[in-house]
Amino acid sequence: MSESLLLARNIADIHYDDIPVPAIDAAKKSFLDALGVTLAASTLGEGCQAFVDLALAMEGVQESTILGFGARAPALMAAFANGSMAHALDFEDVHDSAPVHPNAATIPAALAVAESVGDVSGKRFLTAMVLGCDLTCRLGLALKENPLESGWYIPPILGAFGATAAACKLLDPTAEQVVDAFSLTLCQTTCSAELTVSPRSVVRSVRDAFSAKAGVLSALLAQRGVTGFERPIEGEGGLFSLYSRGNYDPMPLTNELGRTFEGANVSVKPWPSCRGTHAYIEAALHILSETSLEPSEVAGIKVVVSPVNKMLCEPQRSKKKPATAIDAKFSIPFVLATALLRGGVRLDHFTPRALADQDVLQMAGKVTYEVDSGLTLKEAVRGFVQIDTGEATLSRRVDLPLGHPQNPISEETLVSKFMDCAKHSARRISDRKLEEVVELTANLEQVEDVREITQHL
16 A cells, blocks of 8 residues: 555544543643744734734635634635745744654644534534644654755645645545545645745744645545545655655654654744754753853853754844844744843744844854754754853753653643733733633533634634
């Protein structure tokens, strides 16, 4: 049996009762996290408003919610709008070893389809979420080389397949229809790595709009009988051949398929920046808490990065003085300087005023980097910081940054993050409604219709 069909059968055949409790619990946390981050992006996300405006301008059945705006749009365009906001703040969850953002496209796609279908229970929605997340992670874990080296930016490409899986699941497909949908997604999805060297571009911010929309469109077309091809994942012109020259390991794709779900291994972010920066933030905060270091004492800062995270230090000029919020979030010098000077990294540290903060920029200018070629793609989350004061050398290494399943944030911190993010919503949402959303997501398996949640948002 082809890998494409095996993956598709898993999506078609799995039911809620087949999914272990840890994966369900992780999915509920990811859902609450995604709702909050998307609400915050409705006002703080660079470039998102254009996607929302376009979605609202489209005629059709107003069936799915655009989060944060109190408005509805056709499912395809709601996924498009919400997808633009899902990653805009780079604050959503991430799989550290894949590395992908497995829910950035999956949740907008699943939510749009669930609302359009109607009467989708929490159990049914969770099943779709878990399967979409699991597929995205498995695809990422299968990679044996970094597609960035060939000019591809892989997270939104793989995320589109998770979005497709989730959308398909809610439409009760056959396995063959899922394969067709994968084929249609492959024909729609790409992302150039040029965005990593274009400091003024917001494409990196809104990229998952295209992935979420592709997932919904592919699922709807496959449901209507549009046929694809037999091996969209592993074929000679399939996903891995196109984006990693066929250099992938099939074991992570199918090992424990249907029994182990990678969503349980997803990390929830404590800081609103690229996950690759988090080890450096945490290292800086540890150094501050364990020493009497004063910012004025810092003479130089050296960081050691993996080959994939070299992009978080280059081009050096823009990374030390980023022009946009999303570029600042992808800058180790900027976030490290912010952590040292402000004692943490928050949403308000990426406003235009914060980007022009001369104290932060001066500190960022002191950062140099070294690449550890021995760190693999799956070890990219690690980081090492060394601070030279002229009189002493202070250093810290972090292997599993805060938010990792083995170094998790607390339930209280997750809820606090959601409430803080939701306060930035374009449409004011009362604390009472937000508290109800927290309660409903915590007990999502008991919810009869997921629209009970979206009606508050």
